[in-house]
Amino acid sequence: MILLPIVYFSYQTIERANANKPEGYKWPSLSDYKLMIVTTLLFMIIENSADYFFTPMFEKVCREQVDLEVRKVRSKKAIKNIYKGFYFIGTTTFAYMVLKGSYIMPPLLGGDDSFYDHFTHYPYWEHPKYYTEFYMTCMGYNMAGLLQELFFEDKGRNDYLEMLLHHVITVYLVVFGYATNIFMGAPVILVHNASDALICFVRTINESKYYAKNPIIFFPALFIWVYMRCITFPQLLYAVIFYTNHVYMPPLLMPLFRLCLCCLQCLHFYWTFLLFKIIYNFFFKGVADDLINKNKISSAEVSATVLKKQL
Template sequence: MTGGFAGKTKFKKVAETAWRFSYFSFAVGLGYWAINDSEHLYDIIQCWTNWPYQHINDKVWTYYMIEIGFYWALLFSQIFFDIKRSDFWQMILHHGITIFLLFISFSINFVRVGTLVLISHDFTDIFIEFAKLIRYAGWNTTLEYFFVIFMIVWIGTRLVYYPFWIIYSVVFDAPALIEKTYSWTNITQSPIVPRILLGMLLGLLVLHIFWTILLVNIAIKSIKGGELGDAREEGDSDSDVELESSSSTDSETEKSKKNK
C-alpha cells in the first residue's frame, strides 16, 4: 500500500470522511453558539454598521481561531496525507482561498461577514460528507433519496444564499455603510484590501459553480441508469479495484494450496 497512512483503501476514505463529517457538525454548532445572539445573523446589514469599531467577543474569537486552525490542517493533510482525487488542485485552491479570506477578514475586522460565510459553507459540508458515508456503506437506495436533499441544500447555500445574500451585501451594502464615496471600480482608491476580499469571495463562487457542474453530471448519469458516485474519485477508483482484486487473488491462491 502506498500514499497517506494506509494507502488508497476504502477504510482510509471512510476515516477521512468520518473525520470531516464530525468536524463540520461540530463547527456549525460552534458557529451558531458564537453568533446566535448577534444581530448580523439575521440582518446582514449589521455586518457593516459601525465598522471598523466592531467588538469581537471571546466566543467569536474562539470560533474564528478554531476554523483557521482547521483549514490549515486540512490544507496540510490534503497535500501530504489524503488520497489524491481528480479535483486535487481545486481543493488546494479552495483551502488556500479560505485561509486567505479568514486572515484578511480578521485583519480588517470583517469578522461578522466571515462568520456567515463559514457557517453556510460548513453546514453544506455536513451533507457532503454524510452522503459519502452512505455511499461507502453501500446503501444505494438511501443515497438516491439523500442526494436530492443534498442538492437542495447545496444550491440553497452555495448558489443562492452565498452569491445573492453575502456577496450582494458586500458589493452593494458595504460601500454605502463604510464609506459613501467608495467605488469598487476605482482600483486606486483606498482601502485596497476589501477589493482583494471581494476577489477571493468571487473565486470561491467560481469553485462552487465548478463543483455544481460535477454534481449535475453525477445526477445525469444516475438518471440514465448508473449508480450515484463521487466524481472526484474517478482518478483513484482503479487503485481500489486493483487492491481488492489482488487481495481476492491472494486469498484464492492460499485456498488452492491448502486444498492440495
C-alpha cells in the same frame, strides 16, 4: 498573485484601525493565534488517529471487496469524510450559537437582522461571546488540512495540487477575515460548513456496501447545499459588493475581496451543476458512478454511485 496586494492592503487597514481604536477595545492580536496552534495540533491528531484506527474497521463494510488496494483507498476516503462531517456539524452549530443574536444574521440563517448591516459598526464592533474561539477553531481545522496535505497526503494523487491550492487560499481568507476584523467572515464560514456537512456523509455511505441507500441522505444534502450556496451566499455577496465601504480600508482592498467571493460563487454554481448532473446521468443514462484509479481520488466527485438503484 491577487493574494499579495490583499496582504499589503490588509496590513494598512490593521495599522490604521489600531492607531485609532478606542481605549479598551480588543482588536484581534497575535496572542489569539495560540488557540489556533492548539486546535491545529488537535485536528491533526484526530484525523490521523481516525485514519489509523477506523480505516481497517471500515474495510469490512466497504463496497469494494475484490481489489484490496481500491478498498483501502475507498475506506480511507470514507473515514476522512466522517471526520469532516462531524467537524462541519459541530462548527455549524457553534457558529449559529455565536451569531444568532448578532446584527448580521438574516432570517435566511435563523436571525432577525440583515447581511446589509455588516459594516454598521466597523471596525470597532463588539465581538459576540466565544467569537475568537469559534474563529480559531475553524482556522485550526483549515491549517491542519494544509499541513496534512503538505506532509501526510499522497502527492501522487491527480488532484494534489488542486487541493493544496484550495487549502492555501482557504487558510489565507480565514486569517484575512479575522485579522482585519471583518464580521462577514463568520457567516461565510457558517454557510460553507452547513452546506458541506451532509455531503460528507453522502460520500461516506457511497463508499460502503450500503451505497444503494444514499438517496435517503443525498436529497436533503442537495437541498441544504442549494439553499446555502445558491440562495443564501449570493445575498451575502450582494451585501459585500454594495454595502461595504469604510475610511479605514484602502480603496482597492474590498474590490479584491469581492473578486475572490465572486470567483467562489462561480465555483458554487459549477459544483451545483455537477450535483444535478449526477441525478441526470442516473435517470437518463443509467450511470452515476465515480471512477477511482487505484490510489488516486478525484476531488471533483461529489458522491460515487449516489443513485445506484432506482428510487
